[in-house]
Every structure is written in structure tokens, then in C-alpha cells.
Amino acid sequence: MNKQRRKRIAEAMELLQQAQEIIEEVKDEEQEAFDNMPEGLQCSERGEAMEEAISNLEEAYDGMDDIISSLEAAGE
Secondary structure (H helix, E strand, O other), rough: OOOOHHHHHHHHHHHHHHHHHHHHHHHHHHHHHHHOOOOOOOOOHHHHHHHHHHHHHHHHHHHHHHHHHHHHHHHH
16 A cells, blocks of 8 residues: 555544544443433433443444554555
């Protein structure tokens, strides 16, 4: 891979890392909101939806790790 393409890969990785940080922030905010709900509401449909969103955000975050690792390997 030439220098120009490696540079473009590095730019993509930087954007993905920024996106990953945003995902983590949103997940943490949603987790905090869930944790601050009364226990009765945590077991409600809304609480379950929040738990599902948190789980999906965790999966997205982990998926970003895999993508970033693949890009690092491609850029070597």
C-alpha cells in the first residue's frame, strides 16, 4: 500500500475512533439514566428498551474495535 492510501486509512481510523468515543458516551449516559430509574420502572417496557439500547451500543463499540484493528493491519 502506498503512502497516500495509508494516510487515507489513518484518516478513516481517526474518524472511527471519534465515532467510537461518541458511542461510548451515549452508552454511558443511557446506562446512568437506567441506573437512576426506580426499580419498578427498570422492569417496565421502557426499562427493557433502555437495556436493549445499552446492549446494542456495547456491540457497536466492540464492532468498531474490530474494524479499527482490521484497518491497522491493512495499513501495515
